Amino acid sequence: MVYETGNETVDDALERVVAGERLDRTDGLALMAQSVDVLAEAGAAVRDHFGDGTVDACSIVNAKAGNCAEDCGFCAQSVHFDTGIETYGFLGPEKVLEAAKRAERDGAQRFGIVVAEKGVSKEHRPEEWAEVIEAIRLVRDECDLEVDASLGILTEEEAAILADEGINHYNHNIETSPNYFPEIVDTHSFEDRVKTLEVAKEAGMDLCAGVILGMGETPTDRVEAAIALQDIGISSLPVNVLNPVEGTPLYEQGVGISTEEIVKTVAVYKLLHPESRVRLTGGREVNLAPDEQHLPLEAGADGLLTGDYLTTEGQSPGEDIEIIERAGLEPNRETNEFDPEEVKARHSDAAESSTETTARTGAEPSDD
Numbered sequence: 001m002v003y004e005t006g007n008e009t010v011d012d013a014l015e016r017v018v019a020g021e022r023l024d025r026t027d028g029l030a031l032m033a034q035s036v037d038v039l040a041e042a043g044a045a046v047r048d049h050f051g052d053g054t055v056d057a058c059s060i061v062n063a064k065a066g067n068c069a070e071d072c073g074f075c076a077q078s079v080h081f082d083t084g085i086e087t088y089g090f091l092g093p094e095k096v097l098e099a100a101k102r103a104e105r106d107g108a109q110r111f112g113i114v115v116a117e118k119g120v121s122k123e124h125r126p127e128e129w130a131e132v133i134e135a136i137r138l139v140r141d142e143c144d145l146e147v148d149a150s151l152g153i154l155t156e157e158e159a160a161i162l163a164d165e166g167i168n169h170y171n172h173n174i175e176t177s178p179n180y181f182p183e184i185v186d187t188h189s190f191e192d193r194v195k196t197l198e199v200a201k202e203a204g205m206d207l208c209a210g211v212i213l214g215m216g217e218t219p220t221d222r223v224e225a226a227i228a229l230q231d232i233g234i235s236s237l238p239v240n241v242l243n244p245v246e247g248t249p250l251y252e253q254g255v256g257i258s259t260e261e262i263v264k265t266v267a268v269y270k271l272l273h274p275e276s277r278v279r280l281t282g283g284r285e286v287n288l289a290p291d292e293q294h295l296p297l298e299a300g301a302d303g304l305l306t307g308d309y310l311t312t313e314g315q316s317p318g319e320d321i322e323i324i325e326r327a328g329l330e331p332n333r334e335t336n337e338f339d340p341e342e343v344k345a346r347h348s349d350a351a352e353s354s355t356e357t358t359a360r361t362g363a364e365p366s367d368d
Contacts (some may be wrong), residue, residue: 003045014042017274018049022230028223031268036260036299043267043299045302046274054332055297055324056277057306057317058148059103060112063135064090064128068116072175074212075338076245077116085245090115090128096135104316108306109335110146111139112171112208118188119152122161123252129158133165140166148208152178153188153196159203169236170200171208177224177359180217197232205298210238210279213265214257214287215250222265226272236303237269237276240298241283259292263299270300279303285315297327318347 003014009030013023023031031039043143065088068077076085091099100111113135122129132151140147150171163172174193175181181190197207209232211225229237241262244251270278278301284293306320321340324331330341 001313003042003049005038005041005045007034008043010038011167013271014045017046017271022250023272025223025227028226028268028272029220029232032219032264036264036267038178039264039267040295040299042122044298045241045282046270047300047302050274051302052332053300053329055327055329056110056279056332057108057320058110058112058279058303059099059108059151059307060114061091061096061099061103063096063113063132064088064115064117068118068186070118073243073249074175074215074244076248081247081249090131093131093135093138093266097138097142100139100145102252103307104143104145104336105343106307107321107331107336107338107340108145108317108335108345109332110148110168111143112148113139114150114171115152117152119154121175122158124157126252127207129304133161136162136165136167141331144322146335150208153192154199156199156203159205162200163203163205167205169208170197170205171236171238172196172200173210173233173238173240174225174228174292175212176215176217177221178228179224180215180221184215192234194228194232197234201233206236207232207234208236208238208279209234210236210240210242210281211264212242212281212283213252214242214255216253216255219261219265219332223272226269230272234273235276236279237273238279238281238305239266239269239301241287243283243286258289259288259295262287263295266296267299277303280307281305282314293323294327297324297329302329316347316350318344322330 004011013027013031030178059232103111116307120129120132136147146168148169149167172193178190197209201207209229266278280296280301304320306316306317321331321344
């Protein structure tokens with residue numbers, strides 16, 4: 001099938017992508033300079049060609065919050081910053097399972113167990129490691145969900161165990177380009193993150209690795225991050241948009257990003273990663289107005305993180321389904337066969353009665 005936007009640069013790139021060619025850094029920079037409308041059209045064409053017309057929803061649990069020794073400038077959970085968030089140790093397997101069952105009820109296809117620290121260590125914290133493994137087994141055995149994990153830096157032994165336990169995707173975001181990374185994090189390197197992704201992939205897990213937009217990076221940084229992810233080889237590319245938390249360095253800097261730049265970046269990422277799920281994740285509700293949230297989906301995105309995030313609340317899964325449908329797409333139901341109308345009705349009823357409307361995925365009570 002031939003796709004034409006009327007823009008020579010975009011049409012050439014689109015033709016090559018559809019033919020199976022991988023675009024490079026030069027292509028990405030040239031695309032980023034084009035207009036948002038034509039890029040959105042091209043991103044959607046790539047999604048339609050390689051995808052199945054669905055948006056895949058994942059959900060997460062913040063299984064251990066705060067007191068992280070790393071100094072990532074965007075992160076409310078770093079011990080280096082006074083952000084006032086609730087902190088707690090590992091929730092325990094049963095609490096994680098409760099969160100997974102809520103995610104399953106609300107239409108998620110995959111569920112990520114997230115721990116805020118440099119790495120869950122089998123050697124140094126064996127009791128916590130054992131609890132994590134038990135939580136993975138409970139979710140795997142009792143829910144119709146793919147089980148994912150984000151546990152920080154891994155050893156080869158730990159990665160092999162996680163793969164044997166059935167972890168589908170291992171999440172470890174690169175956050176930004178190799179060049180800009182030192183502006184955001186001092187306590188570990190970009191190469192440290194890449195090494196963990198390589199270890200996870202070698203063990204047999206698929207990779208979920210992406211970025212945070214709006215941290216003061218340039219369009220070139222956004223392209224170079226996507227090229228780095230090409231070299232690593234990922235199947236899910238989460239696109240976070242900074243929701244600055246008071247007390248973090250990036251909050252003090254007052255950085256940000258426009259709707260146009262968000263949509264352009266999503267479209268270019270789909271052209272650079274045509275066979276990966278480009279997934280809208282944290283910060284989208286804050287940075288996009290309610291009548292704009294469908295725009296990245298119309299520009300090629302085909303994944304969402306639904307429910308709550310690590311330290312901030314998301315919107316209801318029912319609202320997310322409505323956004324998916326507004327973009328002319330359908331929720332994915334391959335792993336978890338749920339009824340979208342039931343999810344929308346349940347959350348509509350909850351909103352009318354002023355009760356909880358989001359898929360609670362943190363501790364109780366909910367984190368900020």
